[in-house]
Amino acid sequence: MGNILHLRKHGRQLLCFDLILSIIDQYAPVLTIIMRNVTEAIRKKRWIILRAWRNMIAARLGKICKAQGLRARTLKIPLLLGTIL
Incomplete structure (x- = not known):
């Protein structure tokens, strides 16, 4: 499934999966539309577009x-959105 949660130093809160x-x-x-664009960007290797959508x-x-x-x-x-959607 991948590293969905990432723990940082100094006891920052983790978001629970639920x-x-x-x-x-x-x-x-909204996210489905965004992810369609991200998927298309990955296919066409348009990394700049992908980065913009990810941001x-x-x-x-x-x-x-x-x-x-x-x-x-x-x-x-x-990674999170790629895994869930």
């Missing part, structure tokens, strides 16, 4: 996590 799934379920329509996903999830009082940096965003 919360991650609920966040993604809540934003599924957008990270920013979006970061805002959600911040609202929940969690640290988004504990997530490995591309």
Whole structure:
């Protein structure tokens, strides 16, 4: 399944898998469209486009996590979304 959660130093919070799934379920329509674009970028090896989409996903999830009082940096965003979606 891959390293979905990444623990950083100084006891930063980990996002539990259930919360991650609920966040993604809540934003599924948007994330599905984004992931289609990411998949297409991978196929065509357009890494710059891929990076831009990945950053957008990270920013979006970061805002959600911040609202929940969690640290988004504990997530490995591309691997996580690639694994779940």
